[in-house]
Amino acid sequence: MNEVINLHNVAHSFGKEVVLDNVDLSVKNGEIFGLLGPSGAGKTTLVKIITGILSPTRGTSTVQGTIMPSLQQMRKIGFMAQSDALYTELSGRENLDFFASIYEMKKTERKNAIQKFGAVVDLLDHLDKRVENYSGGMKRRLSLAAALLHEPDVLILDEPTVGIDPILRQSIWNELYRLKESGKTIIVTTHVMDEAEKCDRLALLRDGSIIAQGTPNDLKHNVQVDSIEEAFLQYGGAGK
Numbered sequence: 001m002n003e004v005i006n007l008h009n010v011a012h013s014f015g016k017e018v019v020l021d022n023v024d025l026s027v028k029n030g031e032i033f034g035l036l037g038p039s040g041a042g043k044t045t046l047v048k049i050i051t052g053i054l055s056p057t058r059g060t061s062t063v064q065g066t067i068m069p070s071l072q073q074m075r076k077i078g079f080m081a082q083s084d085a086l087y088t089e090l091s092g093r094e095n096l097d098f099f100a101s102i103y104e105m106k107k108t109e110r111k112n113a114i115q116k117f118g119a120v121v122d123l124l125d126h127l128d129k130r131v132e133n134y135s136g137g138m139k140r141r142l143s144l145a146a147a148l149l150h151e152p153d154v155l156i157l158d159e160p161t162v163g164i165d166p167i168l169r170q171s172i173w174n175e176l177y178r179l180k181e182s183g184k185t186i187i188v189t190t191h192v193m194d195e196a197e198k199c200d201r202l203a204l205l206r207d208g209s210i211i212a213q214g215t216p217n218d219l220k221h222n223v224q225v226d227s228i229e230e231a232f233l234q235y236g237g238a239g240k
């Protein structure tokens with residue numbers, strides 16, 4: 001199957017506030033797809049719809065051909081939320097063990113996965129410390145490991161590198177490329193322009209609508225500019 005994620009005419013309102021409107025997008029197998037937009041544009045709402053945490057008010061969203069929300073399909077998705085959903089009074093290892101148990105991983109499988117992804121996010125030396133003693137970047141990395149534990153086909157990462165220094169940010173991106181090479185499909189939200197450049201394709205989101213989508217190069221060439229930042233403004237990203 002080439003298209004892994006498909007959204008058709010998706011809209012979402014919180015009460016009377018329309019926060020997403022008329023969103024159409026498709027993400028192909030093995031792609032890193034970026035959702036770029038300023039604060040409040042609707043990125044988090046959109047990824048919550050894709051993961052099945054929220055039902056769209058209108059339209060349809062499918063992942064691997066299954067209409068969302070679907071509990072069974074949600075198990076095949078790794079989601080890293082924007083705010084770290086961690087138990088701070090527990091150690092990193094205990095947190096990962098808890099998340100692995102949610103995915104019904106067996107004891108040995110859990111142990112191996114914690115070792116593997118603890119290493120991927122460079123936290124092996126800190127796994128037995130309580131999370132309340134972690135820095136912001138360490139918490140983000142632990143959240144990323146938690147999303148990877150069950151080796152999901154689809155990874156959805158809401159601002160994965162916020163608060164992470166440039167060196168670690170690079171190592172997380174290297175890991176995302178490695179996951180992509182192994183056939184995973186990845187959606188990343190960001191408001192950082194240079195991160196957007198690292199994605200295979202991008203959707204530019206403003207006020208709940210997609211104002212343009214394509215490869216970073218196409219988006220720049222279409223409006224004859226040299227940076228995604230300028231492209232965003234050219235497509236109307238500055239607002240009314």
Ligand SMILES: Nc1ncnc2c1ncn2[C@@H]1O[C@H](COP(=O)(O)OP(=O)(O)OP(=O)(O)O)[C@@H](O)[C@H]1O
Pocket residue numbers: 014017019037038039040041042043044045046082191
């Ligand atoms: N649970 C909620 N109830 C009411 N309004 C909400 C809720 N969640 C989000 N919103 C509103 O929806 C709009 C879009 O929010 P969303 O969090 O999706 O944006 P975002 O692009 O992810 O922003 P940021 O980059 O700051 O996280 C905002 O106006 C926000 O106030």
